[in-house]
Amino acid sequence: MASLRDIKTRINSTKKTSQITKAMEMVSASKLHRAETNAKSFVPYMEKIQEVVANIALGSSSNHPMLVKRPVKKTGYLVITSDRGLAGAYNSNVLRTVYQTIRERHQSTDEYAIIAIGRIGLSFFNKRNIPVALHITGLPDQPSFADIKAIANQTVSMFADGTFDELYMYYNHFVSAIQQDVTERKLLPLTDLAANAKRTSYEFEPSQEEILEVLLPQYAESLIYGALLDAKASEHAARMTAMKNATDNAKELIRTLTLSYNRARQAAITQEITEIVAGANALQ
Amino acid sequence: MKTIKVSVVTPDGPVYEADVEMVSTKAKSGELGILPGHIPLVAPLEIGAVRLKKDGKTEFIAVSGGFLEVRPDKVTVLAQAAERAEDIDVARAKAAKERAERRLQAKQDDIDFKRAELALRRAMNRLDIAGKR
Numbered sequence: 001m002a003s004l005r006d007i008k009t010r011i012n013s014t015k016k017t018s019q020i021t022k023a024m025e026m027v028s029a030s031k032l033h034r035a036e037t038n039a040k041s042f043v044p045y046m047e048k049i050q051e052v053v054a055n056i057a058l059g060s061s062s063n064h065p066m067l068v069k070r071p072v073k074k075t076g077y078l079v080i081t082s083d084r085g086l087a088g089a090y091n092s093n094v095l096r097t098v099y100q101t102i103r104e105r106h107q108s109t110d111e112y113a114i115i116a117i118g119r120i121g122l123s124f125f126n127k128r129n130i131p132v133a134l135h136i137t138g139l140p141d142q143p144s145f146a147d148i149k150a151i152a153n154q155t156v157s158m159f160a161d162g163t164f165d166e167l168y169m170y171y172n173h174f175v176s177a178i179q180q181d182v183t184e185r186k187l188l189p190l191t192d193l194a195a196n197a198k199r200t201s202y203e204f205e206p207s208q209e210e211i212l213e214v215l216l217p218q219y220a221e222s223l224i225y226g227a228l229l230d231a232k233a234s235e236h237a238a239r240m241t242a243m244k245n246a247t248d249n250a251k252e253l254i255r256t257l258t259l260s261y262n263r264a265r266q267a268a269i270t271q272e273i274t275e276i277v278a279g280a281n282a283l284q
Numbered sequence: 285m286k287t288i289k290v291s292v293v294t295p296d297g298p299v300y301e302a303d304v305e306m307v308s309t310k311a312k313s314g315e316l317g318i319l320p321g322h323i324p325l326v327a328p329l330e331i332g333a334v335r336l337k338k339d340g341k342t343e344f345i346a347v348s349g350g351f352l353e354v355r356p357d358k359v360t361v362l363a364q365a366a367e368r369a370e371d372i373d374v375a376r377a378k379a380a381k382e383r384a385e386r387r388l389q390a391k392q393d394d395i396d397f398k399r400a401e402l403a404l405r406r407a408m409n410r411l412d413i414a415g416k417r
């Protein structure tokens with residue numbers, strides 16, 4: 001059996017760890033709350049832009065390149081992960097899905113490229129020699145649109161200039177604090193524009209085509225931002241759950257350790273008494 | 285006086301919401317003024333100011349592109365970034381302006397040049413509007 005001192009040390013170190021995980025859990029809980037607020041303030045923008053895009057795109061026989069399917073020579077995958085670990089299966093779920101999809105769909109590395117948001121994803125793909133076209137790391141916990149404007153812009157223009165013929169997004173969709181689902185979403189070409197939007201007939205100044213020119217990239221960029229907000233909320237929720245589990249496990253561990261500590265202490269006392277009694281008996 | 289509801293929305297949330305007497309701004313195709321009762325319209329905007337006339341006073345909002353949607357009862361401005369004149373961070377805009385100017389001087393390839401030029405226009409727009417508050 002481990003000595004009393006050893007057990008005591010383990011109890012202490014486990015206690016310290018549980019304090020840290022407990023603190024991280026609470027930090028993530030408050031960040032989750034803020035992330036949900038952010039996601040909410042994004043909704044009006046998204047709804048409005050969706051409505052206008054749907055109205056214009058449906059009302060016209062437009063064949064803007066971003067609306068038209070073309071033969072696929074190269075596919076882009078935008079993968080959103082976190083910068084840090086300690087978030088349970090958050091990153092590995094997304095990365096596993098992407099990795100499997102890529103291996104099923106493609107034979108050579110010329111057929112696809114990754115756009116990595118988050119350090120974990122970036123190093124995952126680099127390690128496996130998967131081409132990463134663009135990446136961004138070190139995004140704040142509450143990203144503003146300006147933070148990802150550059151990469152969203154470049155991503156969309158890579159589709160526009162023909163580098164990619166289709167673009168998919170992979171991220172964790174926030175369902176609830178305890179459930180996040182890996183989601184695949186086709187970003188470009190825009191094929192599933194909400195068909196149920198209210199119809200309004202507009203005047204266009206100067207012309208429909210020119211408006212689509214401005215509108216569609218802006219729409220695609222906001223879809224990316226929306227996915228990022230969703231993923232951030234999921235990240236905080238996943239981290240919160242992971243840290244809660246860690247805290248619970250630590251508590252359980254401390255309980256068993258305390259039990260064996262008490263047993264060992266009792267055994268030592270018993271042994272001491274036995275020795276004293278035996279010594280006293282021997283003197284008589 | 286008749287008024288029309290205006291809202292300016294960005295990805296980071298609504299920036300402005302009020303009833304005003306007139307909205308005027310610069311669209312890609314030229315200056316545009318919207319009074320209550322305008323027909324439905326969609327127009328892309330330049331980097332510039334949205335001017336809102338309300339109770340005889342004019343308020344300014346800096347927008348970085350985006351577009352304007354007019355409906356019989358409401359005007360919506362959708363922009364990737366927009367700030368009211370009093371919310372503009374002048375120091376940041378100045379820094380952005382200097383950075384963009386340095387990049388333009390350095391003369392890199394085409395895309396960087398275009399980006400720097402846009403950044404410069406955004407920064408100058410912000411400073412310009414901040415000066416009007």
